[in-house]
Amino acid sequence: MLLDNGRSDMLGSEFQDMLRCIRCGACMNHCPVYHAIGGHAYGWVYPGPMGSVLTPQFIGVEKGGQLPNASTFCGRCEEVCPMRIPLPKLMRHWREQEFSSHLTPPAQRRNLKAWAWLAKRPKLYHLAARLAARGLWVLGGSKRRTGFLPMAGAWTRHRDMPTPEGSTFLSQWGARKGRTGAGGTNS
Ligand code: SF4
Structure with a gap:
């Protein structure tokens, strides 16, 4: 068989x-x-x-x-x-x-839609990324970890999340492009 x-x-x-x-x-x-x-x-x-x-x-x-x-x-x-x-x-x-098949929860679909809208607007996306990183940094306080994430509570229900350190990837990439004169469309 x-x-x-x-x-x-x-x-x-x-x-x-x-x-x-x-x-x-x-x-x-x-x-x-x-x-x-x-x-x-x-x-x-x-x-x-x-x-x-x-x-x-x-x-x-x-x-x-x-x-x-x-x-x-x-x-x-x-x-x-x-x-x-x-x-x-x-x-x-x-x-x-x-x-x-519409199996993903409505909240997740809404968030993905919002993210897609933002991702199509690079300048706004970069600003939002910088603000989010800054907000998480403030939330982390001196412990540099947070147990509270707005709209993503499932992540921190069982563990803390380390807060972002330093500048964002996009800022680092912008600085690097400025130094080397490399091509690309990110600003
Ligand atoms: S690496 Fe993973 S997917 Fe690839 S042959 Fe091995 S078990 Fe299968």
Whole structure:
């Protein structure tokens, strides 16, 4: 008897690359999220980045959609995968499916919409980023950590967040461009 376990459904789909997985575990061992939360947090047979792609396939994106969302998309998993499976791209496909099926919570959809609006207006975005960094710095006080994040309370429910130090990436990039005369459109 052959155990298919949903693999035939992957054939010809955007998840087909995942059929090359040999379960070596390299993606998992190099994943900063896996290192922080451990294997049991994934709640199914396969942990780590490979699990974040496989589990929604096996149990449905309605139940397993939180897994592809628990990724920073740092790309280390794809870099170390001996089968060159584009894991971040596959997780992104799950996020897209979740979003287009209206499974993401309304508040999250609203926030994403607001972020997209802001991101299309670079000057305003830079100003907002500077103000947010400054606000977090003030919130952190002398402890340089905050246990209160407006509109993101789930983040600080179980842990404090270190407050930003120094200037923003965009300010540093602007200063660097000024020094080297490098091209680019950021201001
Ligand atoms: S590194 Fe690649 S082949 Fe190895 S378990 Fe992860 S996805 Fe599968």
